[in-house]
Amino acid sequence: MVKESIYNPEEIKDKLVADFPSKIARKRAKAIVVNTGTDETPQIAANARTVPGLITMRGCAYAGCKGVILGPTRDVLSITHGPIGCGFYSWLTRRNQTRPPKPEDENFMTYCLSTDMQESEIVFGGEKKLAQAIEEAYQLFKPKTIVVHATCPVGLIGDDIHQVTRAAQEKLGIKVFGFSCEGYKGVSQSAGHHIANNQIFKHMVGTDNTASPSPYRVNLLGEYNIGGDAFVIEDLFARCGFELVSTFCGNSDHDSMCRSHTAELNLVMCHRSINYMADMMETKYGIPWIKVNFIGAEATAKSLRKIARYFGDEKLIEQTERVIEEEMPAVSEARQLYQERCRGKKVMLFVGGSRAHHYQELFKELGMEVVAAGYEFAHRDDYEGRRVLPSITVDADSRNIEELTVEKDPERYKERVSPEKCAELAADGVEFKDYAGMMPEMEAGSLTIDEPSHHETFRLLELYKPDLYCAGVKEKYAVQKTGIPCLQLHSYDYGGPFAGFEGAINFYKDVDRLVSSRIWSYLEAPWQRQTQVKATYGI
Ligand code: CFM
Secondary structure (H helix, E strand, C coil), X not given: CCHHHHHCHHHXXXXXXXXXXXXXXXXXXXXXXECCXXXXXCCCCCCCCCCCCCCCCCCCHHHHHHHHHCCCECCEEEEXXXXXXXXXXXXXXXXXXXXXXXXXXXXXXXXXXXXXXXXXXXXXXXXXXXXXXXXXXXXXXXXXEEEEEECHHHHHHCCCHHHHHHHHHHHHCCEEEEECCCCCCCCCHHHHHHHHXXXXXXXXXXXXXXXXXXXXXXXEEEECCECCHHHHHHHHHHHHCCEEEEEEECCECHHHHHCHHHCCEEEECCHHHHHHHHHHHHHHHCCCEEECCCECHHHHHHHHHHHHHHHCCHHHHHHHHHHHHHHHHHHHHHHHHHHHHHCCCEXXXXXXXXXXXXXXXXXXXXXXXXXXXXXXCCCHHHHHCHHHHHHCCCCHHHHCCCCCCCCCCCCCCCCCCCHHHHHHXXXXXXXXXXXXXXXXXXXXXXXXXXXXXXXXXXXHHHHHCCCEEEECHHHHHHHHCCCCCEEECCCCCCCCCCEHHXXXXXXXXXXXXXXXXXXXXXCCCHHHHHHHHHHHHCC
């Protein structure tokens, strides 16, 4: 179609917003930037309110708290305080898997518990019903911990969930606490991540000082075990000799999170959803954090090496190299095979708050060209790198999310790396507290778009005709109706795992199946063909 436009990203940018009223066009234009291919990235508008009327890809704060952060923790019993729809639509809709170690171990993830608020509670208050629901849940399941998630009406009518949970905790003698994650907080699910981080940090982290005897103790932060990714990473860690204390929160349980402050190093996978936890644990307990990425074979090898180097033990480093050596031949073989069919194909990714960056690694390995990418709800630091953090202005929407004041723990704070060691490791590629963001890694001329609307998505498809579009279920079928395959990078459709070496091979295969399939050429219905025949031959 408009093939030459591919080389005119500025022109495309104008076309994407051309149909909007001028005020909206101006606002949206700030969220669309042309990458420079260098560290000098332009500023992008992110984490801003969605323009009313535009169809958004985003979710709500409740989804970010209950679904994303708490969703994969198997033995913390979640109750949704709200109308039944919120509970129902967040019930088993994310493919976060879990594997209780023993058959008798608890797994509440398959349940949907809600106070099912009715009109009478909306009018007269729902605290009584919530107290009853907590007791009923306790009698049924006898869990170690019950948590309550607030939905929009709870905040609107002013139910005090924290007072109710405190009373329940006293009465039942188990841990009960709440999340004020009303859907309207903040501008997206990102607010819910922050709220969840705060409460888990306050009520769980640091409540059990039992430490494992291994000196190589790590936490994996921001890995949610979608399609079994965490299982792959757990296996790699075990083989390398790293002791995983806790994962936030893929395949996790309550007790491991309570012990997580005993780790020596925090590994941050999804920076957007869990950076708060990493920073708070560093301030309180002195646990440093590094950014890792287990999406992509090369990225996985690099991340494993960083961890081994941090501990610096020769045997650990050797063992890590052995694991990488064992895994790489199969990856290279698959890559060669699939590259032949995928090389040069164009792809776009618009996903969440970290995957639009992480998955570019896998597309690079396949030789595919990322022409446009963006997050739904990330902040400027996820795009431009943490160096821009001081220049991010806090607006009213962020101001109403609690910022915890965290201090050094007088007994348990321990400096893990001296400043000299820190500099030495940095020179060796192990940078602490650093994330360079997505944009510096993208090719010059490619587009970065924050939270593209439905309209912009379709303009993009028209202008670029990419070979593959990556997004979620809300976009998938609409995109495929245009004859362009869509891979769900939230749920992996029915596939995965995509993490680690094994995951990379799975990914190459799935991408090849999508971009090499001829099915898209059969998209025209017979009557459409008929019209064409008529037009061509006049019959
Ligand atoms: Fe982090 Fe996630 Fe993501 Fe996210 Fe999510 Fe998800 Fe995602 Mo869907 S925590 S930001 S809120 S990596 S559910 S596992 S796939 S949007 S890119």
